[in-house]
Amino acid sequence: MSRRGTGPRLAVNPITCLAHGMCAELLPEYVKLDEWGYPILNGDPLPPDLVAHAKRAVADCPTLALRLDPTS
Amino acid sequence: MTATLDRPAVDTADLLPRLLTGDSELAAHRARFGPLPLAPFTGTAGRRRLVEGIVHAGLRGRGGAGFPTGRKLATVAAGRKTPVVVANGCESEPASSKDRVLLRYAPHLVLDGAALAAHAVGADRVFLCVERGTGHGERLERHLDERRDDPVRWHVVPVPRRYVASEESALVHFLNDGEARPLASPPRPYERGVEDRPTLIDNVETLAHLALIAYHGPDWFRAVGTGSDPGSALVTVAGAVANPGVFEVAPGTSLGEMLDAAGGPTEPLGAALVGGYFGTWVPLPQAVHLPLSHDPTGPAGTTLGAGAIVALPAGSCGLAETSRVLGYLAAESANQCGPCHFGLPAVAEDMAAVIHGRADPGTRNRLRTRLGVIAGRGACKHPDGAIRLVASALDAFAADLDMHLAGYTCTGLRQHPVLPLPDPEDRDREWR
Ligand SMILES: Cc1cc2nc3c(=O)[nH]c(=O)nc-3n(C[C@H](O)[C@H](O)[C@H](O)COP(=O)(O)O)c2cc1C
Ligand code: SF4
Ligand code: SF4
Numbered sequence: 001m002s003r004r005g006t007g008p009r010l011a012v013n014p015i016t017c018l019a020h021g022m023c024a025e026l027l028p029e030y031v032k033l034d035e036w037g038y039p040i041l042n043g044d045p046l047p048p049d050l051v052a053h054a055k056r057a058v059a060d061c062p063t064l065a066l067r068l069d070p071t072s
Numbered sequence: 073m074t075a076t077l078d079r080p081a082v083d084t085a086d087l088l089p090r091l092l093t094g095d096s097e098l099a100a101h102r103a104r105f106g107p108l109p110l111a112p113f114t115g116t117a118g119r120r121r122l123v124e125g126i127v128h129a130g131l132r133g134r135g136g137a138g139f140p141t142g143r144k145l146a147t148v149a150a151g152r153k154t155p156v157v158v159a160n161g162c163e164s165e166p167a168s169s170k171d172r173v174l175l176r177y178a179p180h181l182v183l184d185g186a187a188l189a190a191h192a193v194g195a196d197r198v199f200l201c202v203e204r205g206t207g208h209g210e211r212l213e214r215h216l217d218e219r220r221d222d223p224v225r226w227h228v229v230p231v232p233r234r235y236v237a238s239e240e241s242a243l244v245h246f247l248n249d250g251e252a253r254p255l256a257s258p259p260r261p262y263e264r265g266v267e268d269r270p271t272l273i274d275n276v277e278t279l280a281h282l283a284l285i286a287y288h289g290p291d292w293f294r295a296v297g298t299g300s301d302p303g304s305a306l307v308t309v310a311g312a313v314a315n316p317g318v319f320e321v322a323p324g325t326s327l328g329e330m331l332d333a334a335g336g337p338t339e340p341l342g343a344a345l346v347g348g349y350f351g352t353w354v355p356l357p358q359a360v361h362l363p364l365s366h367d368p369t370g371p372a373g374t375t376l377g378a379g380a381i382v383a384l385p386a387g388s389c390g391l392a393e394t395s396r397v398l399g400y401l402a403a404e405s406a407n408q409c410g411p412c413h414f415g416l417p418a419v420a421e422d423m424a425a426v427i428h429g430r431a432d433p434g435t436r437n438r439l440r441t442r443l444g445v446i447a448g449r450g451a452c453k454h455p456d457g458a459i460r461l462v463a464s465a466l467d468a469f470a471a472d473l474d475m476h477l478a479g480y481t482c483t484g485l486r487q488h489p490v491l492p493l494p495d496p497e498d499r500d501r502e503w504r
Pocket of ligand 2: 023
């Protein structure tokens with residue numbers, strides 16, 4: 001898995017995430033769901049063309065569990 | 073389990089024990105060590121010297137992860153608010169007794185260490201966390217009555233008796249809101265913990281070593297142990313050994329020598345669990361020369377972890393033992409994070425199916441898949457530790473796994489359980 005790039009990274013608060021699965025629908029390239037419906041994130045920096053999608057997924061997470069962390 | 077204070081560790085017999093000297097009363101403690109060594113570390117420059125001394129000593133945390141203590145001190149000391157110190161003496165690990173033994177036999181070394189750590193980071197309060205109902209809180213209060221001159225305010229905090237309640241963010245949560253379940257990060261406690269202050273959380277054994285470094289200096293500390301894991305370490309050795317108990321050893325000592333420190337095996341051994349219930353299984357006799365420290369070693373990446381070692385007789389079933397412990401760990405989940413709340417019981421069910429001959433053709437792959445997706449996805453490292461234990465069992469007992477999956481019944485199931493589990497009567501069900 002490549003860690004290069006400067007885009008933001010997806011992260012989830014595992015306590016507030018309630019497995020709504022919205023994120024996997026909106027960003028299937030970077031979010032898979034496990035057999036219990038919880039997201040498995042690709043934590044690599046997002047490519048520029050996906051950042052808008054990612055922001056949408058973050059905004060649409062019903063429990064505000066999903067976030068974007070800046071790549072330091 | 074009794075402490076064995078008179079059994080010298082191999083190789084470094086004349087240098088040990090350092091911690092377990094048996095001076096449980098303040099007068100004897102001060103007679104051996106002298107006054108709390110604050111004078112050499114006064115002022116900002118003094119505090120910095122103390123932190124640098126701990127960095128130079130190379131002390132690593134004894135609570136399981138082996139994180140460099142000096143680095144944590146420096147981070148907490150650099151925070152903007154006045155920090156607080158939390159001494160973690162809960163020792164929720166069922167296979168471990170070392171912190172209990174330390175608190176009983178060298179309480180003032182722990183208290184010295186906590187006071188010195190507070191001084192080093194500029195904290196004026198120390199929270200001493202111990203499991204409730206164990207008598208340790210009361211004993212500490214008694215010792216503190218004699219220590220009116222300490223430069224900190226002490227708070228003894230009885231914590232619910234649950235495995236996860238002593239995880240560091242759970243302690244922060246408990247101290248702030250009275251609920252001992254882990255918190256999501258960021259922030260990490262060293263950034264923002266108790267009362268949103270930078271919070272130094274250290275295992276009580278770590279703090280006792282810190283005190284010894286302040287008394288004797290970093291070079292003295294480094295005379296024992298390995299270059300990257302110096303000093304001595306307390307280990308709890310249990311299972312099929314003649315003299316189970318707590319021993320002070322040098323990191324780098326081989327597994328075989330540590331078992332010998334506990335009187336050696338009482339019967340032929342098939343494996344040992346090293347590092348407690350977040351640890352790894354290693355096969356015996358193959359791993360008898362494996363040097364144990366906080367640096368990963370061997371095919372399973374074995375470390376001393378929380379210092380608990382359990383010797384498993386050749387006639388016992390390591391998979392059955394693991395299944396039993398995993399059931400316990402799954403039940404101890406704080407049930408806040410899906411991958412832990414649902415994942416651990418699912419893996420526990422797979423393991424139970426394996427050992428009871430209920431496995432189906434998909435079990436092996438399902439186990440492997442599940443073990444691959446759970447770690448790193450909880451708010452705390454509870455699921456990671458439980459998964460590591462199971463993964464190492466499947467490797468160390470690969471031949472047994474094949475037998476079980478082929479439908480053979482397990483004679484090990486009829487053996488007496490070896491890995492200790494707590495009596496539910498002595499544990500709490502609530503988090504408050
Ligand atoms: C589930 C869980 C339980 C823990 N229980 C303890 C404990 O009982 N005592 C302890 O010192 N550390 C425990 N830890 C580790 C602490 O979170 C923390 O890392 C440690 O107290 C830091 O001290 P150290 O740097 O001196 O090792 C636990 C960690 C986890 C994930
Ligand atoms: S949308 Fe939010 S709550 Fe739903 S799975 Fe994704 S992170 Fe979890
Ligand atoms: S990972 Fe498990 S034990 Fe840790 S906070 Fe989440 S649910 Fe609780």
